[in-house]
Amino acid sequence: MNSKVIKTYNLPKDKEVIYRIEVKPTSALVFMFIGGVISIYYSTTLSAILIGAALFGFFFLPSKVLIEFTMDYVILYNRASKNDCVIVYYDEIVSWQYIKGRKVDRLEIMLDDGKVECVECFSRYMVCKYMNYFAKDKQVKKRGL
Numbered sequence: 001m002n003s004k005v006i007k008t009y010n011l012p013k014d015k016e017v018i019y020r021i022e023v024k025p026t027s028a029l030v031f032m033f034i035g036g037v038i039s040i041y042y043s044t045t046l047s048a049i050l051i052g053a054a055l056f057g058f059f060f061l062p063s064k065v066l067i068e069f070t071m072d073y074v075i076l077y078n079r080a081s082k083n084d085c086v087i088v089y090y091d092e093i094v095s096w097q098y099i100k101g102r103k104v105d106r107l108e109i110m111l112d113d114g115k116v117e118c119v120e121c122f123s124r125y126m127v128c129k130y131m132n133y134f135a136k137d138k139q140v141k142k143r144g145l
Contacts, residue, residue, distance in 0.1 A: 002073075002087075002089045002092065003073075003086070003087060003088045003089050003092045003111055003115075003117075004086070004087065005079070005084055005085070005086050006084070006085060006086075006087055007083050007084060007085075008077070008083055008084070008085050009083070011075065011085070011087070015068075015070050015075075016070060016071065017068045017069070017070055018069045018070060018071065018130070019068075019069045019126065019130055020065055020067070020068050020069075021065070021066045021067040021068075021121065021122070021123050021126060021127065022063060022064060022065050022066065023061075023062060023063065023064045023065075023066060023122070024057070024061050024062065024063045024064075025057070025122075029054045029057045029058055030054075032050050032053060032054040032057075033050070033051060033054035033055070033058075035050050036048075036049075036050030036051035036052075036054060037051065064077070065077050066078050066119060066120065066121065066122075067107070067119060067121070067127065069130045069134065071134075072089060072090065073087050073088055073089045073090060074087075074088050074090070074109075074130075074131075074134070075087055075088075076088065076107075076109075076117055076119040077119075078119045078120050086117050086119075088109055088111065088117055090134045090135050092111050092112050092113075093109055093110070093111065093112075093135045093138055094110045094111060094112050094138065095109075095110045095138050095139070095140050096108065096109045096110065096131055096135055096138055096139055096140065097139065097140040098121070098124055098127055098128055098131075098139075100124065104120045104121075104122075105120070105121045105122065105124060106118050106119065106120050106121060107119050107121050107127055107131070
């Protein structure tokens with residue numbers, strides 16, 4: 001059993017991150033800023049609000065990594081201690097499920113020793129895309145009524 005909770009400074013130094021999911025919505029902030037710049041010609045009030053909100057997001061929203069995907073394992077960072085993370089090897093995953101909630105979504109991963117690892121998520125499409133790629137045919141599907 002290789003999957004376990006470890007300190008972030010004990011992560012392999014040679015890890016090659018394929019995709020990283022962060023809390024800060026950088027692409028949405030970029031689009032908001034560009035939209036604000038474009039709307040200067042139409043409405044200065046609207047453009048000031050868009051540009052101001054985008055700049056506020058860039059400089060004051062926290063930038064925190066939630067999940068990192070590598071070729072051999074996934075790293076889940078959202079733990080009580082900021083120095084802890086969970087490293088989960090793909091071959092030890094029995095099943096996984098993306099659960100959409102009212103306030104926050106979460107990814108639940110069931111391991112072969114019976115443990116369940118959870119992490120809050122905000123990017124359903126990308127999480128499901130990479131989990132389907134690396135842990136193929138292990139997604140728990142909801143049954144339709």
